[in-house]
Amino acid sequence: MVSVDLLPLLYQGAVTTLKVTVLSMGVAFLLSFLAGFARLSRRKSIRLVSSVYVEVFRGTSLIVQLFWLFYALPLLGIELTALAAGVAALGLNYGAYGSEVVRSAILAVPKGQTEASIALNMSPMLRMRRVILPQAMVIMLPSFSNLAIELLKGTSLVSLITMADLTYQGMILRTFDASRTFEIFGLILLMYFVMAYPLTLMMRWLERRFSAGRV
Amino acid sequence: MWSWSFTWSTLPYILDAMKMTILATIVGFAIALVGGLLLAMGRRSKNRLISLIFTGVIEFVRSTPLLVQLYFLFYGLPAIGISLGPFTAGVLGLGIHYSAYLSEVYRSGIEAVPRGQWEAAKALNFTRWTMWRRIILPQAIRPVVPVLGNYLIVMFKETPVLSAITLVEMLMAAKMIGAESFRYLEAFTLVGILFLILSYASSLLIRRLELKWNRT
């Protein structure tokens, strides 16, 4: 198979895919912490708002959220570009999943750590920043890398709202020569794998590195 | 803006398409349950080459998007002479994709079966097949049933991706309604709410089953 002629267009698509991935990861990361902390808040109203956010975005499909933001929201007078809708949907969706990771990781830090920092008269802020979070981050790493892989895969859906990502380029190339569709999508699968697998390897490495001998 | 009468008028169409969503979920999950088990056992093979191949397949399927896998099955296979309808390609795609996830679930269950159980089965001179069927699998699967249940919900929420290969499930129905009337808002919102209700209800159900399961 000579696939070289397909590569320039697919490369362009992969760049868009990576761009959407990185932007969405940023939004998702931010929302994960925001909503994760909110769910642990002492104020009931804050807890309520954040759990509604999490339940809604985990309970409906990513693709439905994407279509809603891109096709339905303009009818309420808010028009988003495909990129904005894509990043918003991916960010909100994976932010909801990520907030669970943040919440459970913070709760997983042994209680004795909080008690020791209280005994040293650390303020709640200092406690969180220097004692709890550094330990919780280690617990979050594997789940976050998993979510990162899911997010990367999820970006393929933005092709359905007109963004020219890797998947979209495949559909375009297919229209030139339908007989090469097998080759085109085979190649695209391989390219996604090449982008995602380093994340898997990184996750394993992190897990091995941090799971050893912690008390 | 929002029209309630229009919303109610679209509801029957979307509920009708929900049947397809649920059917695809059930068939896809059945494939994944069997496929996942096969992948998990293949990975455990004593033959290093077979084990490596199965590991590779699992990693590859897990690391690539469902949407592209569906395109590959639906648009790619005909190019080499295998034509699949949207439903067949859709449930096959879902099934294969989630086989890879479920194989990991099975694996954790199998690895949790105490060593003594394997040794006892060998000591009693069971055949390999009887050992798996009577001793190992019953103990391996029971504790992972709640996890399998969660994957059922995850998969249910991914069925709208099948609209991309022209299967008329809920999202596709809503899209068609929207394209006809330019009223995407009601149709898509309705689909979102239906997904929320169904997945939330089933997660409650699974939680309850899990409690019951743990008690016995």
Added chain:
Amino acid sequence: MNFASKEAPVVRYRKVSKSFGDLTILREIDLDIAPGEKIAVIGPSGSGKTTMARLLMTLEEPSSGTIEVDGEHLWHKNVNGKLVRADEKHLHSIRGKIGMVFQHFNLFPHMSILRNVTEAPIHVLGLDKEEAIDRAITMLRKVGLADKLDHYPTQLSGGQKQRVAIARALVMRPKVMLFDEVTSALDPELVGEVLAVIREIAAEGEMAMLLITHEMDFARDVADRIIFTDGGRIVEQGTPEQIFYKPESPRLQTFLSRFRAG
């Protein structure tokens, strides 16, 4: 028995009770701790002795009653002559006078030994880094671990960890130190090194200590006063002599006989 000291007590429990749901852990405890006084608390597990310390360290809130530290209310604030529940700011202003060492050490696993000991002096007391390090090294030398500055907690034995935890609490220069069964989680051969360090600190004298312990010999040697708790009450208290050789209450007699037999 009269333990009234000329000086005002540094800690004063008044009718302090604590319950968790239906379970009452402490019933109307009264206790004064004089400056520099060493008190050992003994009693069966579940008798409320650990809770006494945890209330003073502000890890649990009393259900009723008051605790004063240096003449100021710990869990309450005086607002226009009325006692109201203290906020975090108030707790923070008083908590610095108390230090605590835990049964399970609770060292910070992500920090080196030196940082475990300098973290609070720098960020809570606001000391210069150099000064904090000086203080920390002096203290770590005292507990015999000045050669482990760059190690991490996982690299230390249980006894060493507990000695670091003691140094970490001491650098904050509290007026009262709480030791909550600090040897209970240790292998028997490591108990001695930790007790030796505490004996040494106790001998210096200026700091009050509340030692919750199952080590009877240690309690007898170190404490000025022994308190026996059972069922959430202080059942008997007195000098080590009185408690160990002339116990009055039947419950204390039973408790001690069990210990001697075991």
